Amino acid sequence: MKVAKFGGSSVASAEQFRKVAGIIQSDQQRRIIVVSAPGKRYKADTKVTDLLIRLAEAVMRGNEYDSLIEAVVERYADIARGLELQASEVIEQMKADLQQKIAAYHDDHLRLLDALKASGEDHNARLMAFYLRSLGMEARYVSPREAGIFVTDEPGNAQILQDSYEKLSKLKQCSNIVVIPGFFGYSLTGHIVTFPRGGSDITGSIVAAGAGADVYENFTDVDSIYCVNPSMVENPRQLREITYREMRELSYSGFSVFHDEALEPVYKAGIPVCVKNTNNPEAPGTWIVAKRDHRNVPVAGIASDTGFCSVNVSKYLMNREIGFGRKLLQILEDEGISYEHAPSGIDNMSVILRANQLQGEKEQRIMDRIQTELKVDEIHIEYGLALIMVVGEGMERAVGVAAKATAAFAQAQINIEMINQGSSEVSMMFGVKEEAVNKAVRALYDAYFAPVYAQKE
Amino acid sequence: MKVAKFGGSSVASAEQFRKVAGIIQSDQQRRIIVVSAPGKRYKADTKVTDLLIRLAEAVMRGNEYDSLIEAVVERYADIARGLELQASEVIEQMKADLQQKIAAYHDDHLRLLDALKASGEDHNARLMAFYLRSLGMEARYVSPREAGIFVTDEPGNAQILQDSYEKLSKLKQCSNIVVIPGFFGYSLTGHIVTFPRGGSDITGSIVAAGAGADVYENFTDVDSIYCVNPSMVENPRQLREITYREMRELSYSGFSVFHDEALEPVYKAGIPVCVKNTNNPEAPGTWIVAKRDHRNVPVAGIASDTGFCSVNVSKYLMNREIGFGRKLLQILEDEGISYEHAPSGIDNMSVILRANQLQGEKEQRIMDRIQTELKVDEIHIEYGLALIMVVGEGMERAVGVAAKATAAFAQAQINIEMINQGSSEVSMMFGVKEEAVNKAVRALYDAYFAPVYAQKE
Structure with a gap:
């Protein structure tokens, strides 16, 4: 069984949703899907998460915010239209959900920010499940609460509670495809709390570890991890294999592919990670593993x-x-x-x-x-x-x-x-x-x- | 004015005493002389300091020790004979001094050890002054107490008290040649306390700093400091000049020529040190200075x-x-x-x-x-x-x-x-x-x- 996480650029548009569906369909092992919020479609585009942060700021400042709700929801509506989905009900629910969250946390700014930010992933997971079902797959949205992702109650800096892993192990028995939003969990008192930077990667890693996946696939927009930042060296060498330790040392100091904290759960569970390209899934990608043969390439x-x-x-x-x-x-x-x-x-x-x-x-x-x-x-x-x-x-x-x-x-x-x-x-x-x-x-x-x-x- | 310190091998025998006298006579600037205890005359020889430690141990254990007193005193007597000195009175005083110290500190082992060890330098300074006078020089033994070397009361690990420097400054006005024993000072309660490892170098450095010497000459048995341990590399390069900082880093890690703690007083007073060979005083030696021209030789x-x-x-x-x-x-x-x-x-x-x-x-x-x-x-x-x-x-x-x-x-x-x-x-x-x-x-x-x-x- 594989847990496949799709990053923001992989789920930014209808075209990307189609690629994701194709990737899921092409391998029966991909049973648990973790999605980010829609990212940028082109360089000057705005990520949904950033729109949501603006929305939260407008609410906090008492400014008009209806147009921002429209802008957020329009991103999902645009995807639905592109996929020719009859999703108006889903879209209406998103709008209602945002308004309800704003009402609920109007006076608690930290919680408001966390709840709105988290909705980016949450709504995208719902839309993805809806889309997969429209293709005839048995797919189901599962909220982090239902999945069992319980975290410490620190807005913006959630840490997983160890009990979560046992709850998550039940996901393994799930017969259909499960779509889980990344980036957040629930506190024991029922509040939405987001993970620190790299949050959806953390969710994917936690779910893979909890569900005992054979592989954690991390879909992004590059064919592989490179041995050096491609903005510094032209066409640098691709890495076929790298160890957890190497990845952690690299990601700590400037490698933005994988946030270092996200590796911990899979590292501890000994689950290999495969970083792949949604836009070129045939490419072998980069494997993050416990051991590699380093005789010929001492430096990764x-x-x-x-x-x-x-x-x-x-x-x-x-x-x-x-x-x-x-x-x-x-x-x-x-x-x-x-x-x-x-x-x-x-x-x-x-x-x-x-x-x-x-x-x-x-x-x-x-x-x-x-x-x-x-x-x-x-x-x-x-x-x-x-x-x-x-x-x-x-x-x-x-x-x-x-x-x-x-x-x-x-x-x-x-x-x-x-x-x-x-x-x-x-x-x-x-x-x-x-x-x-x-x-x-x-x-x-x-x-x-x-x-x-x-x-x- | 120069302070010249002579190490153990430089004052180990009558022959070495003659060289020292020659060195003092050859330069009017050498007015303050610091001497170690007699060191080894040949490889298998025993240093007087080691004989004194054996003596202290024998006393502590309640063993017979008269023969050890004889062995110690014989080293000085041997030097005196070699120099054709009428020194029987000096030698008798040494014996009496050792016996008096043993009696005084019989039950205080740490003090006994310190007092006996210190006597090695003390007796040698007395003998040196006696010898220099016999050559017609106006030389005078000055005890650390008279000179003003007051230290903390930690047997074997004396640290100089800052007030000492002012007292020592009076040595500058001394008209005759002053011979001071190295290795020890006096606590404020009047006890003899020895310096840690490299003790006579410390005395020399303190005296040079206190008396405001122009140069602190450190006479040893090598022509210069080498850039590497001569036991590891054959005929290594000699150093003409080295800075305090360089010397300190080197002496800390395996360079036994100069104990690192000994440099502090002259370093702080900005007094250059010249390491010279008693057996080849014509050789230029190595200068330890504040600054050197390192353009051509970045590594010392x-x-x-x-x-x-x-x-x-x-x-x-x-x-x-x-x-x-x-x-x-x-x-x-x-x-x-x-x-x-x-x-x-x-x-x-x-x-x-x-x-x-x-x-x-x-x-x-x-x-x-x-x-x-x-x-x-x-x-x-x-x-x-x-x-x-x-x-x-x-x-x-x-x-x-x-x-x-x-x-x-x-x-x-x-x-x-x-x-x-x-x-x-x-x-x-x-x-x-x-x-x-x-x-x-x-x-x-x-x-x-x-x-x-x-x-x-």
């Missing part, structure tokens, strides 16, 4: 992200002070700041963190506390850092992986601000100035992947 | 040390947990463990520390605490790690320094367990398996220094 991918800074402190004989590092991290923790990496030397320590966590006053307060409490000789913050991750299961034992990277940087005349290798068995981290990041990623790509290409051609 | 040296281990923990979504790293370091701190470096990845963190800190029960307790308090997925300790430091002021801005190192490792087929670059501006740290450390150091030496040599020849 290169990811990068900008917007980091480094808090550098130095103090003579720092290494004699038991507890120095702990105290420095404590100060950051007191301010709610998370850090990426904290390399330390004999008299120096640096803490690399996302710079947006250091806003004006906080920055000064932290500097002052470090100065007075730790009596450092020097402290300065360096902004404009980019982190680059070279990720691969084969790296740990491959002599020369680091040499290739550093040689590539040297040849491209890029100064390495920081290297972190050794904590993770599957990644190596480099810090460079933000302005050098594109050049650095291309240099690394050429070093690790260009020869493989050349060999094949 | 390579040091290494073994006996490290790595505590590796992994936990899925670790990076989401604010405070994880701090808590891990807190557990180590609770156990009084200091760490060298704590690289962290997305789901992993490693803490590198000296393995001798993890004794049987403590290891298990720490593992258990990490497991239960931090709920990690996995924890294991990897023993047998060596750390290699590549040190140089010119590294920070030199593209390709890291590339050279990693290429050298790759060529020598050495797997890099860990790289830490970026916290310190003057060093890069590599972790390798202990069995690979010699090969690794030689590979790095060839990469950084062999070409420079080739150029010169």
Whole structure:
């Protein structure tokens, strides 16, 4: 049995709905379908989720909002028309549902936002089930409540409750095709609560794990996951196989294909993930698995992200002070700041963190506390850092992986601000100035992947 | 004015005493002399300090110890005979002093050990002053108490009290040559307390800083500091100049020429240090200075040390947990463990520390605490790690320094367990398996220094 999740662009229009139906029909194993809200049909289009956020804002501000309800519902009506469905009743129900939610949560803005956002997926799942039935399939909309997706009651940041998995296991016995909206669950008190970023992927992953799927298929709009961001390198190499660990390290630092938190449930359940293209379902896609043969390709991918800074402190004989590092991290923790990496030397320590966590006053307060409490000789913050991750299961034992990277940087005349290798068995981290990041990623790509290409051609 | 400190091998015999006198006479600037206890005269010889430790142990155990007193005093008597000195009175005083100390501290073992150890330097300074006077110099023994070296009252781990520096400044006005024993000071309650490892170097450095010397000369038995341990590479390159920071990083990890703590006073006072050879005083030696021209030689040296281990923990979504790293370091701190470096990845963190800190029960307790308090997925300790430091002021801005190192490792087929670059501006740290450390150091030496040599020849 397969759980197939279709992302926003895969369910954005009538044409896309037809492709999805074809994909479901082509494989009897695809029994549980998770859908996103309709995404963009063309570059300048607006996602339904964004329309819903505007709607929620209009309600909160007391502005006129009927036209926004119309705009949302029109997206579904447009799909229904394109599919030649007699769906006016379904469409009317959507409108009524939005109005009822606005009335119910008028004075509770966080809940209103969550309920309206979630309706994007909910309505699309209803429409998809309706459409599949019109094609003669035994398809049924199942709400997250009926399926058993119960979550913590934190609007916008739902976390799955462990009991849900047992409830979800009953889905396995379902004889017909089940269509579940992604992105949200229900709190134990009956409220709609949305997942954080990447929410529909999280739903798909939870459902696959709970229902004990053989495969979790994640349909998107690219043929595969690439070894590097395609906006940085032209026609980069496609990945046939990647491990959970590799995917997680990559998705953490700039790979937007798959949100890292979404992998946890399938990773823990040991269910392989296949990322496929709705627009080209024949392409083999990329498999995310527990183990891969990495003898020939020690490095799986290169990811990068900008917007980091480094808090550098130095103090003579720092290494004699038991507890120095702990105290420095404590100060950051007191301010709610998370850090990426904290390399330390004999008299120096640096803490690399996302710079947006250091806003004006906080920055000064932290500097002052470090100065007075730790009596450092020097402290300065360096902004404009980019982190680059070279990720691969084969790296740990491959002599020369680091040499290739550093040689590539040297040849491209890029100064390495920081290297972190050794904590993770599957990644190596480099810090460079933000302005050098594109050049650095291309240099690394050429070093690790260009020869493989050349060999094949 | 110069403060000249002579190490154990420089004052081990009559012949060495003659060299020291010659060195003092050859430069009017050498007015303050700091001496160690007599060291080894030949490889199988025993240092006086070690004889004194044996003496203390015999006293503590209630064993016969007269023969040990004789053995200690005989070393000085031997020097006196070799110098044709009429020193029987001085020698008798030594014997009386040892007996008096044993009587005074018979029941306080820590104080006894400190007092006896310190006598090695103290008696040697008295003998040196006596000898210099016999040559017609105006030389005077000055005890640390008279000089003003007052320290904290921690036997074996004295730390200088800041007030001492003002007292020491009066030494500058001294018209004759002052001979001060190294290795110890006096607590405010009048007890002898020794410095930690490298103690006579510490005394020399404190005296130089306090007396406002122009140069602190450190006489030892090598022509210069080498860029790498001469036991690992044959005839390595000599260093003409090195900065305090470089010296400190090198001496921390395996460079035994200069103990790192000893540099602090002169570093803070901005006094240049010259390391010279008592047996070849004409050689220019190595200067330790605040700044050097590093354009042509970005790397100053390579040091290494073994006996490290790595505590590796992994936990899925670790990076989401604010405070994880701090808590891990807190557990180590609770156990009084200091760490060298704590690289962290997305789901992993490693803490590198000296393995001798993890004794049987403590290891298990720490593992258990990490497991239960931090709920990690996995924890294991990897023993047998060596750390290699590549040190140089010119590294920070030199593209390709890291590339050279990693290429050298790759060529020598050495797997890099860990790289830490970026916290310190003057060093890069590599972790390798202990069995690979010699090969690794030689590979790095060839990469950084062999070409420079080739150029010169």
